[in-house]
Amino acid sequence: MTVKIFNRPDVQEFLNELSGLNSSDGNPRMKEIVHRLMSDLFRAIDDLNITPDEYWTGIAWLNDLGAAGQAGLISPGLGLDHFIDERLDAIDAELGIENPTPRTIEGPLYVAGAPVEHGFARLDDGRDTDGHTLIMHGTVYGSDGTPLPGAQVEVWHCDTRGFYSHFDPTGLQSDFNMRRTIISDDQGRYKFQSILPSGYGVPPGSPTEKLLTALGRHGQRPAHIHLFISAPDHRKLTTQINIEGDPLIDDDFAYATREGLVPRVIERSDDESIRANKLNGPFAEISFDIRLTALVDGVDNQINEQRRRAAA
Numbered sequence: 001m002t003v004k005i006f007n008r009p010d011v012q013e014f015l016n017e018l019s020g021l022n023s024s025d026g027n028p029r030m031k032e033i034v035h036r037l038m039s040d041l042f043r044a045i046d047d048l049n050i051t052p053d054e055y056w057t058g059i060a061w062l063n064d065l066g067a068a069g070q071a072g073l074i075s076p077g078l079g080l081d082h083f084i085d086e087r088l089d090a091i092d093a094e095l096g097i098e099n100p101t102p103r104t105i106e107g108p109l110y111v112a113g114a115p116v117e118h119g120f121a122r123l124d125d126g127r128d129t130d131g132h133t134l135i136m137h138g139t140v141y142g143s144d145g146t147p148l149p150g151a152q153v154e155v156w157h158c159d160t161r162g163f164y165s166h167f168d169p170t171g172l173q174s175d176f177n178m179r180r181t182i183i184s185d186d187q188g189r190y191k192f193q194s195i196l197p198s199g200y201g202v203p204p205g206s207p208t209e210k211l212l213t214a215l216g217r218h219g220q221r222p223a224h225i226h227l228f229i230s231a232p233d234h235r236k237l238t239t240q241i242n243i244e245g246d247p248l249i250d251d252d253f254a255y256a257t258r259e260g261l262v263p264r265v266i267e268r269s270d271d272e273s274i275r276a277n278k279l280n281g282p283f284a285e286i287s288f289d290i291r292l293t294a295l296v297d298g299v300d301n302q303i304n305e306q307r308r309r310a311a312a
Helices: 009-018 028-048 052-068 071-077 080-095 207-214 271-276
Strands: 116-118 120-122 133-141 152-156 179-183 189-195 224-230 237-242 266-268 283-287
Touching: 009 028, 052 071, 052 207, 071 080, 071 207, 120 179, 179 189, 271 283
Parallel strands: 116 179, 120 189, 133 283
Antiparallel strands: 116 120, 133 189, 152 179, 152 224, 224 237, 266 283
16 A cells, blocks of 8 residues: 555654653753654654554564563664664764774673672673683773773673573572672772673563564674773773674674673693682683773763662
8 A cells, every 4th residue: 555644744743742842841941852753753664664563563562671671672673772782883983082992882781780890800600610711811901091990891691501790580590690890909900700601692582682683684792891990080881792703792792792892711731820810720811901081071971870779
């Protein structure tokens, strides 16, 4: 059928009404956004001849998505998080700001309140006996290129089963397992001991997996480690590194892989390295320096204050 009603005057007036543009009350910015989004949806229904059955199937899926708490999971899966990062990069480019350490998506599984350590931290609780010991370290540099003492490096990652503490359905992990906040030392250095994480996929049978399957896509992620880095007079950096050698590095359903965020993984088995790190056997080592950028006119123009979280 070729029936289209979007451009009818009564439909346009209806859009103004439903988005609050005919009222002096409410939030002007919210009205602007809702009017645009609903206009785009109305037009899509018209242009694509979306049937009532298709529409209500979508509503049922949204209900399932909300019940599963997976809005933060489908967001990167549909590329929205990556698109926002690309926009932030473009804004920075227009301002003449270079980001030596690239930003990338946060993901939905951060938990605030991780224990704070200075210089060095042990992240894992030792229960994941399948894990290969990891030593990761680096220096945090300021916008002037000098090391930043006292920088805050928040780190979190999953275990070898792909589960994060506070979100582990098996309940086998202690609180804040593989989550720490490390304050860089007087030379701007941070270091932690943990285990190499594994990649993982979206929950089987979940609303997120069902949509990705309908799109002919998978829901798998390569192994990675999340980082927040902040320091006075600098913008907070949200990033993550991928574990070198993972076959999904260039096929991440969340589109988080970026050039400069796949550091080398060096296997250490020599006695000197083992003793220097107070370990009992071979381990993997990752060196990853972090370079922050200055505030923009005294303001962090990219921080998101709305994503407040508390430990479960």
